[in-house]
Amino acid sequence: MQISFSGKTALVTGAGSGIGEAIALELGRAGARVIVADLHPDTAAAVADRIVAAGGQALPGAGDVSDPAVVERLVAEAVVAGGRLDLLVNNAGISGPMAPLGEYPLEGWRQVMGVNLDAVFYGLRFAIPEMLKSGGGAIVNMASILGSVGxxxxxxxxxAKHALLGLTRTAALEYAAKGIRVNAVGPAFIDTPLLANLPEGAKEALVAAHPVGRLGQPAEVAALTLFLLSDQAKFINGSYHLIDGGYCAQ
Incomplete structure (x- = not known):
């Protein structure tokens, strides 16, 4: 199945590494003009340079997506670069502190909600009006298996991931008749830099939790994401797609 995004403009947040990087690279290979957005300007620029070096079109965009002004600016930069915005991947996310709820740090709660939930709303809020101007578009929100289990x-x-699914379904209902599709992807534990600093033995325990006996790869999540963004998936809307090696089947 050949997927092409030729002539389309895409904005991917959290695209400097891991899943977001894989999605941005694949969008570039498929012909999209990609705005590679990340908190860190150097990593955004490095991924954009890789897309351009491979013959694609890309520009870096930097900033903290928990700030609505940053997301509004990134959307505007995408529109200026491509004349329109067709595709959005709300991928930026952080893991946050690990603690029982009765001890959970308040600042940690605010940070996780700011990046993992508020930023998704900001993406929808500012991207949807631009998509409507050009007749529609497609959005994928990066959820998690932890959008369906504790x-x-x-x-x-x-x-945050449970709430993200509610936003996804609501946006899908509100804009389906106007040509905008909104779906969510729910990865299990993916072998990305987010897992690099796990304590000894923790990574092995995560591997064992997946029936397939391994962690997922960013490219596998990217493949599903690109399908959902493409016209091949034009009857898929408001849904949540697990990519978890059987984790949630247990």
Missing amino acids: FANAGAYVA
């Missing part, structure tokens, strides 16, 4: 000591992350 996980001890990760209350803020779990709450």
